[in-house]
Amino acid sequence: MASTILKRAITNHLSSSSSTTSRLILLRAHASEAQAQQVTPKASSTTSLKKFQIYRWNPDTPSKPELKEYEINLKECGPMVLDALIKIKNDIDPSLTFRRSCREGICGSCAMNIDGCNGLACLTKIPSEDSNTTITPLPHMFVIKDLVVDMTNFYNQYKSIEPWLKRKNPPEEKGKEILQSKKDRAKLDGMYECILCACCSTSCPSYWWNPESYLGPAALLHANR
Incomplete structure (x- = not known):
């Protein structure tokens, strides 16, 4: 837009003056515009490739894990990370096996170890x-x-603490609803959020060494609750 206005002004000036200086100015304006038109933006990369190394072991063809x-x-x-796993399973290797469900950090199904840290694949961003x-x-x-592990012992430990409400005294009226006060509800902060994904228990060295006798942080948290 600015170059067009400049050319018109110079052209009008040339109509009233035929000086050599004016002609040079007009030629330079045309040359600058031509150079600007030749400049093309650098094409951006259409791909962003990322490599994943995933633990594989199939009990049907026993061999060393890889x-x-x-x-x-x-x-x-x-x-x-869960999006990447689904992409790999759908488009590259349908034999890849892992657990998943809600994709919102609620069910705990997709717990696994990602770059040395336990976490939920659905809540862990792909490292840049x-x-x-x-x-x-x-x-x-x-x-x-x-990526599927046996959770039997973990759930048996959870069951062993009997994680359900037990009344010390019978209700005053049979069938009467037992209301929870805001004060009692506040006592559960920090305890009710556990989704039993086992990330904390499987990060604990004491749980590694004594999984048959040590309940682990997840079960103990629910026992305290």
């Missing part, structure tokens, strides 16, 4: 670094297949 490498385009999946992301099962648990 870390298998997969590469995906992050622009073709969501931002979370160029280095590979390593995904393994929850540590010190019996592996059923790939």
Whole structure:
């Protein structure tokens, strides 16, 4: 827009003056516009490749576990680690096995070890670094297949604490609703949020060494509740 106005002004000036200086100014204006038109923006990359190393073990073909490498385009999946796993399973390797359900951090199904830290795959963002992301099962648990671990002992420990309400005194009236006060409700803060994903228990060395006798932080939290 500005260059067009400038050219018109110079052209009008040339109509009233044929000086050499004016002609040079007009030629320079045309040259600058031509150079600007030749400049093209650098094309942005259409791919954003990321490599994942995922623990693989199949009980049907017993062999040593291995870390298998997969590469995906992050622009073709969501931002979370679970999105990457689903992308790999759907488009690359349908034999990849892992648990998932709610995808909102509520059920705890997709608990696994991601780059050395236990967490939920649905809440863990894919690392932006160029280095590979390593995904393994929850540590010190019996592996059923790939990223799926046996939670039997964990749930038996939870069951052993009898995690349900027990009244010390019978209700005054049979069938009467027992209301919870705000004060009593506030006492549960920090305890009711546990979703039994086992991330904390499988991060605990004491639980690793004595899983048959030590209940672990998850079960003890519910016992305290």
